[in-house]
Amino acid sequence: MQVKEFKVKWGMVVDLDKCTGCGACMVACQAENNIAPVTEGSNKLRTLTWMLVYELSNGKDFPEHDIAYLPRPCMQCGKPSCSTVCPVVATTKDEEGGIVSQIYPRCIGCRYCMAACPYHARYFNWFDPVWPEGMDKTLNISTSVRPRGVVEKCTFCHHRFAAAKEKARMEGRDPMHLEEEDYIPACVEVCPTGAIVFGDLNNPEHKVAKLAKSRYAFRLLERLGTDPQVYYMSKREWVRRQGDNYLENEKTKGE
Amino acid sequence: MLDKEWIPEGVERCSFGKFIVWLGLIGAVLLWGLYATIKIFANGIGVTGLDNYFGFGLWITFDLAVIALGAGAFFSGFLKYIIRVDQLKNIINLAVIVGFICYSGAMLILTLDIGQPLRAWFGYWHPNVHSMLTEVIFCITCYCTVLIIEYIPLILENRKLNKIRFLHHLAHNFHVYMPLFAGIGTFLSTFHQGSLGGMYGVLFGRPFAFREGFFIWPWTFFLFVFSAIASGPAFTMLVATLMEVITGRKLVDYKTKALMGKIAGTLLGAYLFFKILDTWFWATDTLPRMGLTFDQMFNDVYGQWLLWAELGLCGIIPAILLIVPKFRNIPALLYIGAILDCIGVCINRFVFTVQTIALPVMPFDKWYSYTPNWAEWATTFEIIAYGALVLSLSYRYLPVFPQEKKLNS
Ligand code: SF4
Ligand code: SF4
Numbered sequence: 275m276q277v278k279e280f281k282v283k284w285g286m287v288v289d290l291d292k293c294t295g296c297g298a299c300m301v302a303c304q305a306e307n308n309i310a311p312v313t314e315g316s317n318k319l320r321t322l323t324w325m326l327v328y329e330l331s332n333g334k335d336f337p338e339h340d341i342a343y344l345p346r347p348c349m350q351c352g353k354p355s356c357s358t359v360c361p362v363v364a365t366t367k368d369e370e371g372g373i374v375s376q377i378y379p380r381c382i383g384c385r386y387c388m389a390a391c392p393y394h395a396r397y398f399n400w401f402d403p404v405w406p407e408g409m410d411k412t413l414n415i416s417t418s419v420r421p422r423g424v425v426e427k428c429t430f431c432h433h434r435f436a437a438a439k440e441k442a443r444m445e446g447r448d449p450m451h452l453e454e455e456d457y458i459p460a461c462v463e464v465c466p467t468g469a470i471v472f473g474d475l476n477n478p479e480h481k482v483a484k485l486a487k488s489r490y491a492f493r494l495l496e497r498l499g500t501d502p503q504v505y506y507m508s509k510r511e512w513v514r515r516q517g518d519n520y521l522e523n524e525k526t527k528g529e
Numbered sequence: 530m531l532d533k534e535w536i537p538e539g540v541e542r543c544s545f546g547k548f549i550v551w552l553g554l555i556g557a558v559l560l561w562g563l564y565a566t567i568k569i570f571a572n573g574i575g576v577t578g579l580d581n582y583f584g585f586g587l588w589i590t591f592d593l594a595v596i597a598l599g600a601g602a603f604f605s606g607f608l609k610y611i612i613r614v615d616q617l618k619n620i621i622n623l624a625v626i627v628g629f630i631c632y633s634g635a636m637l638i639l640t641l642d643i644g645q646p647l648r649a650w651f652g653y654w655h656p657n658v659h660s661m662l663t664e665v666i667f668c669i670t671c672y673c674t675v676l677i678i679e680y681i682p683l684i685l686e687n688r689k690l691n692k693i694r695f696l697h698h699l700a701h702n703f704h705v706y707m708p709l710f711a712g713i714g715t716f717l718s719t720f721h722q723g724s725l726g727g728m729y730g731v732l733f734g735r736p737f738a739f740r741e742g743f744f745i746w747p748w749t750f751f752l753f754v755f756s757a758i759a760s761g762p763a764f765t766m767l768v769a770t771l772m773e774v775i776t777g778r779k780l781v782d783y784k785t786k787a788l789m790g791k792i793a794g795t796l797l798g799a800y801l802f803f804k805i806l807d808t809w810f811w812a813t814d815t816l817p818r819m820g821l822t823f824d825q826m827f828n829d830v831y832g833q834w835l836l837w838a839e840l841g842l843c844g845i846i847p848a849i850l851l852i853v854p855k856f857r858n859i860p861a862l863l864y865i866g867a868i869l870d871c872i873g874v875c876i877n878r879f880v881f882t883v884q885t886i887a888l889p890v891m892p893f894d895k896w897y898s899y900t901p902n903w904a905e906w907a908t909t910f911e912i913i914a915y916g917a918l919v920l921s922l923s924y925r926y927l928p929v930f931p932q933e934k935k936l937n938s
Contacts, residue, residue: 282877304766328891381648389885424645495890498734519819
C-alpha cells in the first residue's frame, strides 16, 4: 500500500523536553470524547486511554538519571497498519486532513486492528459504558458514546475539525484553509506547558510544519514505514534514541 | 431395540447404556462450555482473560490450530479424488468428519470471539478487499459448506436412512460429484490456509510476524498452507488410532495409517526446508532492517525454546520418524512422530498469534504475558466436546470405516 497524500495533513509535534507528564492531556481527552470511567480500573490493560503518557528513562543511576514523558495519541499513520487489515472497512484513511477514522456502528470487534497497531493506540470496549450517577449530564454532545464490543481510538478530536470547517463556511472562509487556532484538539488546548503543537503539516505557515523539520524532531518507529503524522522532539539524544529501535552502533537522527 | 436398527450392518457397537454414559461425560463438558457461552454473550468478552494488549489469545490460537489440523480433509480428498491414491478410501470418511468438526468448531468460536456477534455478517456485506481476514471469512464459510456437502452422503448412508429410495439416490449422486467438490475444497482450503498465514505476515508493525513475500502474499501465506498439509493427515490418522483405543476395535489397517504418516512426513520435510530458510532470512535481514535483533524477539516467558521446540523437537525429529520407513513401520514411533508433528503446528500457530503481540515494539514499552481464563478454556473445551459428540454419533450410526468389518472378523 502506498502512503496516502492529502492536501491538508493535520499533525502534532510534541516537545518532550517541555512535557512534565502531568496527564492533563489524558484527562482532557477522556472528558472531550466521552470515555466512560471503568468500574474496575486496576487492570491497566483494560482501561480506555486514547491519549496515554509513557514514562521514558535513560536507565542510569543518580545523578545521571533522567526521565522524559511521552504522550501517545493515535499517530494517524500515513500508511496505517490498522486500516488495511480491517475486514469490514470500519476504519479508513480517506478524508482530507489525513485523519484515520473509526466507524463504531461498522466495527465487528474482531480486534485485528489492535493486533496490527504497534503503538497500542487502539482500545476495545470490554463492557458497556456506565457513567456514575449524574455524570452522564456532562457528556459531550459532539461525540458519540461507544457500545461494548467495538474498537476505538484517538481521532485528533475529529468533531472539532468538523465544527471548525462549519464555522469557516459560515464566515465565508475556505474550510480547506483553516488557521492554526481554528482547529485545536482538546489535549493540545489543555496542555499547561504548551508541549503539544497542532496544525497542518503541509501548510508552511503553521508552526507544526516548521517544527517537524527541526533536526531534533523524530517519529516513533519510523523505519517500520508507518509514516506517522505525530512528531516528537527532544534535544536529549537518549530520548531520540528511544523513538525507534536503534541498534547499538547506529547513530540517531539529529546528531 | 430401536438403537440397534440404526447401527451399520455387520459391525459391533457398545451397549446403548454404555453409550449414554459416554454421552453424559461429553454433555458435562458441553454444559460447562454452554455456561461460559451464555455469560460471554450476555456480558461481552470482558468476561475473558483478553485485554487491549492481547486482543488475540487462546481462541485465535485454537482456531488456527484446528484449521491446520483439519487440513487432512482437503488434502486427503485431493489425493484420493484428484491424484487417485486409492488406498486413502479407508480413511477419507473420517478425514471429512474431522475436517467438518474442525471448521465448524472454528466458526463457532469466532462468533464468540468477535465483540459484536450480531454484526458477524458485515464481513460479507462490507468486505474490505485489501484485508486478508476478508479472504479468510469468505473461504472458511465456503469451505465449511463444501465439507457439509461432503459429509451429507455419509449421513445418508446410515442403514435406516438409506432404505428410503430418494435418499439412497441422493447419496449416490453426491458420490458421483465428489471429485468436483474435492477440487473446489482444495482450491478454497489452500487459499484460506494461506490467508490465515498472510494475516500475520502482513503485519508490518509487528516484527515478530512480518515477512517479505512475493506479489501480494508474504511468505507466511505459503508456509501456513504447507504446515497445514504437513500435519492434517497425521492428525486424522491419530484420531483414527484414538478411536481404536477407545472402542477396542480395529478401524483402519496399519498400511493406510503408515501412508498417512508418510504423506505428512514428506510434506513436513519440505515445509521445514522453507521454514528454516524463512527464519534465517527473517533473523538476518528483516529484523536488522527494523532495527531489531533475533534475541530481542524472545523473553523469559516466550523464550527461544519455543522456536527450537517447533523446528527441532516437533519438526525435524517427527519428519525423520515419519519419512524413514524403518521408523514409520514401528507403531509407537509412527504415533510419536505424528503427535510431535501436530504439537509443532500448534506451537507455530501459538507464537504467531500470541508472541507476535507480546513483543514490545516501542523501545520503551515492555513485554506482557497472557494467560487465558476459565471462560476461554470452557468454551474451547466446549468445542472439543462438540467434536467428540459428532465423532461418536458418526462412528456409532454411520459406516465410517470401510475396513472395520474385515479387520475385526
Ligand atoms: S497509530 Fe495505530 S491506530 Fe493510529 S493510525 Fe497508526 S496503526 Fe492505526
Ligand atoms: S487529539 Fe483528541 S482524541 Fe486524540 S488524544 Fe488528543 S484529545 Fe484525545
